[in-house]
Amino acid sequence: MFTKASSFLQKLTGWDENRGAQNSGGHGDDPGLPNVYNAPFFYGRITRQEAEDILKANGMQEGLFLLRESITPMGNFSLTIAHEDSCVHYSIEKKMNGQYIVSEGSPFSDPLSLIEHYQTMKNGFITTPKVPCNRQPEQEAIAFRGLSVKELHAQMKSAAKRMNANLTRALGPMRESLLMHVLQTLHERMPWFHGEISRDEAIRRLERSGHADGKFIVRRRADGQSFALTLSHENAMRHYLINQVDGESYCIDAGPRFKALIVLIDHYHNKKDGLPCRLTSPCPDPNTDLETWENYQLLTKNLVSKTSQPATVFTSNGNPGTTPPSRPPPIPRHTSNVPTRSPPIPSPLRNELRQSLGAEQLWETPNLQFGEDDEDDTITFPEAEPLSTEEAEMLENTYIDIRGDVMSTDLKSDQVILEGKLGSGQFGEVRKGRCEFGRKTVPVAVKTLKNNDPDGEKEILSEANLMKKLDHQHIVRMIGVCKGETLMLVLELAELGPLKKYLERHQTMKTWHQLELMVQISDGMEYLDSMDVVHRDLATRNVLLVNDHFAKISDFGLSRIMDSSTDYYTAHGPGRWPLMWYAPECLYYHKFDSSSDVWSFGVTMWEIMSFGARPYDKKKPPQILNYLESGHRLVIPRNCPDDVYQIMLDCWQWDKADRPKFKELKPKLHRLCKRYQQAQR
Numbered sequence: 001m002f003t004k005a006s007s008f009l010q011k012l013t014g015w016d017e018n019r020g021a022q023n024s025g026g027h028g029d030d031p032g033l034p035n036v037y038n039a040p041f042f043y044g045r046i047t048r049q050e051a052e053d054i055l056k057a058n059g060m061q062e063g064l065f066l067l068r069e070s071i072t073p074m075g076n077f078s079l080t081i082a083h084e085d086s087c088v089h090y091s092i093e094k095k096m097n098g099q100y101i102v103s104e105g106s107p108f109s110d111p112l113s114l115i116e117h118y119q120t121m122k123n124g125f126i127t128t129p130k131v132p133c134n135r136q137p138e139q140e141a142i143a144f145r146g147l148s149v150k151e152l153h154a155q156m157k158s159a160a161k162r163m164n165a166n167l168t169r170a171l172g173p174m175r176e177s178l179l180m181h182v183l184q185t186l187h188e189r190m191p192w193f194h195g196e197i198s199r200d201e202a203i204r205r206l207e208r209s210g211h212a213d214g215k216f217i218v219r220r221r222a223d224g225q226s227f228a229l230t231l232s233h234e235n236a237m238r239h240y241l242i243n244q245v246d247g248e249s250y251c252i253d254a255g256p257r258f259k260a261l262i263v264l265i266d267h268y269h270n271k272k273d274g275l276p277c278r279l280t281s282p283c284p285d286p287n288t289d290l291e292t293w294e295n296y297q298l299l300t301k302n303l304v305s306k307t308s309q310p311a312t313v314f315t316s317n318g319n320p321g322t323t324p325p326s327r328p329p330p331i332p333r334h335t336s337n338v339p340t341r342s343p344p345i346p347s348p349l350r351n352e353l354r355q356s357l358g359a360e361q362l363w364e365t366p367n368l369q370f371g372e373d374d375e376d377d378t379i380t381f382p383e384a385e386p387l388s389t390e391e392a393e394m395l396e397n398t399y400i401d402i403r404g405d406v407m408s409t410d411l412k413s414d415q416v417i418l419e420g421k422l423g424s425g426q427f428g429e430v431r432k433g434r435c436e437f438g439r440k441t442v443p444v445a446v447k448t449l450k451n452n453d454p455d456g457e458k459e460i461l462s463e464a465n466l467m468k469k470l471d472h473q474h475i476v477r478m479i480g481v482c483k484g485e486t487l488m489l490v491l492e493l494a495e496l497g498p499l500k501k502y503l504e505r506h507q508t509m510k511t512w513h514q515l516e517l518m519v520q521i522s523d524g525m526e527y528l529d530s531m532d533v534v535h536r537d538l539a540t541r542n543v544l545l546v547n548d549h550f551a552k553i554s555d556f557g558l559s560r561i562m563d564s565s566t567d568y569y570t571a572h573g574p575g576r577w578p579l580m581w582y583a584p585e586c587l588y589y590h591k592f593d594s595s596s597d598v599w600s601f602g603v604t605m606w607e608i609m610s611f612g613a614r615p616y617d618k619k620k621p622p623q624i625l626n627y628l629e630s631g632h633r634l635v636i637p638r639n640c641p642d643d644v645y646q647i648m649l650d651c652w653q654w655d656k657a658d659r660p661k662f663k664e665l666k667p668k669l670h671r672l673c674k675r676y677q678q679a680q681r
């Protein structure tokens, strides 16, 4: 089955095709480790950043590549290739029929055959994976942090033997079921798992081994079902409850669910996903023997990126030593004290709010904010070629033409052709695609629904209902809804993607260019206001770019049409809210209207002038409220002109009646843009 791929590997790397079975200690009927896991350029579950660091450390020769297992979801792979001094990442997706494909390309029986194919034919790749970037001889591919792919295979083999299973079947076609079975207890072997101990004991152990951001302990709670994660951050302990839902999946609060505890912990190593920081090195259980601990460290140390904390060191007596405490955060350059009226907040409400925001709770809740942790692994294609102004205009006209024809009818499934992934939404993927209207084909973005989730379906349909009423050049237009096997929301494509990422990549943008985008956003927002729509999630992550000079507001998942009987919308309670973008009245009273969107617009302006930085740095929501209440506001971004900052401050007036309207902001920003354009061009 693997013969073709093995000979390719042998040609490419001198790899011995029998090595897999030998290394895994194969018995007569042991099929050994699947070839892909043995490939010397396969590194296991590492992050996109780690993959880039490895290629950089190895010289970034054109076509230098490595293969990794996707950190999410399980079963997929990613290919990282060096191209013109940067890295491109291709997601290799495993289909239901077991075949592997990149985007809409041809299917292959395994990722190695796929790489071999793209070595000879570009087929849409920007460069070919020519030069394998092999692991160091002593470096193992990792299955999960601290566990090698080979060790996992050995564990699976022992489990299959214990169950008297046929090894060929258990490790071959039944591999995934066996893996799920083994994963259920694997955490017990990990140094970070301390068994059933009390919270006080966890605190004592962590304190004894010394604080370091991301250092952690996991323990079983006395109920025998749930677990707890204790995390050190900024010299304080934070406690997170890990629940088992329906007896089979593990999650922290409303965070993502995982089939096993070890997979959950691995996830929070790779993404902070609402935690104050990623997990770094564990505080080892005192019963961990030195060899296991050293092995664990060996399997993580090559992967820790430069900015991470150093791993805990062992002292000569074999006990974990201490790592120096993390540095205090830098002091901001300016602090602006904006004279604002004292907020009329009744104190019981404040306490209630603080509690609901996690200030004094027994358990911390992950700070789930959209787009706050953007290490996503889903972009299939490298940055698209920007459209020229003429092309963007032509596309705009095409959308306007077709929209009129299709809005009243649902799209048929065979009209929508899906291509590569653009990103991940709350309920599923967003894919690039094409939509066919007779002889016309238009590029589109398609929001798809994962697992036909009924909640997701309701949300997507309500987003569609609102979007179909909107028609403006700076708002992503809806093209139609397709109710095929799964529900799809078909939208205009804004190929350059989220403004936040664009800003991060273009740190030398001129002020006039930044202002140009702000004018367009304020134009779109003025239109929304005129349609009585409150967006409620305006931020640079939700502004998409068609090209460098054409922005569109997107993501109407939280948006609402205001009831004509009131002049604001009252929400039921904080769900997954982007708190850092919210005005005080949204946080205190859950009341939203166009002037709360103006506050968010000010924060969006701040993000634009700060090239995609995170507002309020590491402050948590209760601290932000204190900060705002005491008259402070986000500090002026470096190199931001005073007149631009003054507009942000106007948007952040405590009393909403004092904030400008979008129809006033637009001409003001437009004038500034023209002035800077003349000065800077």
Ligand code: AMP
Pocket (backbone or CB within 6 Å): 422, 423, 424, 425, 426, 430, 445, 476, 491, 492, 493, 494, 495, 497, 498, 541, 544, 554, 555, 556
């Ligand atoms: P959303 O669910 O709206 O937050 O979208 C998730 C991600 O999908 C965004 O961050 C974008 O990267 C991508 N995306 C969504 N809509 C579009 C679109 N119309 N054009 C291009 N990319 C999109």
